[in-house]
Structures are given as C-alpha cells and as structure tokens.
Amino acid sequence: MMSNAPTTPAAGKLITFVGGDGAGKSTLAARLHQALNDAGHAAVLIGKHSTEVRQAPELSAYLDRLNELVYRRDARVAQACGDHYWLLALASWYTLQDRLVIQPALAAGTHVVLDNSHHKILARYAVNPEVSSRLCEQVFAHLTKPELVFFLSIGARAALGRKGSFTSLEAGHAGGGDEDFIRYQDTVLDQMREQAHRGGWLTLDVAQLDREQVFKAAATALAGRLQLAV
16 A cells, blocks of 8 residues: 655755855855756746745845845944854854754755855954954854865965955955965965865865866766765
C-alpha cells in the first residue's frame, strides 16, 4: 500500500564567497546564481540588503529596519558608536538573516548563494587590537555552516586597479591614500588565507584568471563538490 504522506525535500546547499574588496565576489555570486537557475535548480541570491521574509511582512519590515541601522547609516554615527557596538550590531544582522531568510530557504530545498559572508568581518576584526578575536568568533559561531566557500584571492594593489576608488572603511580608517588601502587590505587578506586553510575553502587566484575562467572554475567545483551541474 502506497503512503500519501508528503515527502520532505532534500535540504538546499549554502554557497558563500570570501575575498578582499574588489575581488569580484558579487560578480561571481550573481553569475553562479543565474547559472543554477538556468540549469533547473531552485536557487536564491542573498546579499547584505536581502530582507524579504516570505509570507511575513512584519518580519521583513523589522529586518529591513535593522539593515538600515547597520548598513545605511551616516558615517559619523558609525565612528561614534565604536568597534564593539558594530561587531554586535553586525552579529544581530547576520543572526536574523540566517534565521529568517537563509535557513527557511535551505529547509525548502532551495540552494542559497550568499554574497555577504561574515568571514570578511572576522578577518577585519582579527587585525583590530581593540576587540577580542575570541569574542568575534563566538558571536558568529552559531550561523549556518556553508557547504562550499569560494575564496577569491587577489592582492590589494591589483584589486585597487579594478575598483579605482575605495571608502574609508575599506582602508581601515587608516588614511585616504592608495597605500593605506593596500596596506590594510593585504593585512586582512592574510587573515582570510588563515581562515581558508583552517576551513578547507576552495581558493581561486583571481588575479591570474579572467571572469570567464573564474566562472568555469567555480562551476566545476559546484559539480564536483556538491553535484550541482550548471
């Protein structure tokens, strides 16, 4: 006798991207998301401003207000609040996005392409002597673990050549010159390399690859590691 009980879909895969400013994370994330959908997979692209909670407009509105406080604030406010406050504010944002947006998508069998991985936050705080690295790791430790992390490795000087300009945050608030950006970004990049080694991330040396080569390498990894052909 056949059962009429509904089947539970296989959980989706969480795919994230890490790299310095100008590495091409958003470009690759968007292209892989499109390729997954074109290949017939259920996939959603989530960035740092993704606040929609399906069938829960009140939660969407709350998440959007939190996003505004964290990412759409006046630069003078950011400086006045201090590093500990922003660590906890960022942890709050990542916690709610993970709980309200990412986890439900994965549970429904939808693959999540996450463009705003918290690992870059960890790398930035790791070079900040004012904040305990242990505290930083603890406030993000509960987040959903990704099945695949792409680490887009590129030196800061090459990244700056791609970007052309940068914000004070991207230079670590250390000054407004190109060398300030390069010095800070390369220091943060060293921390990302350590995370990549510990976490078994897939490293792509994007300084040596054009965009098409980066995409092909990432698509091959999806097929090989997650059995997601695109």
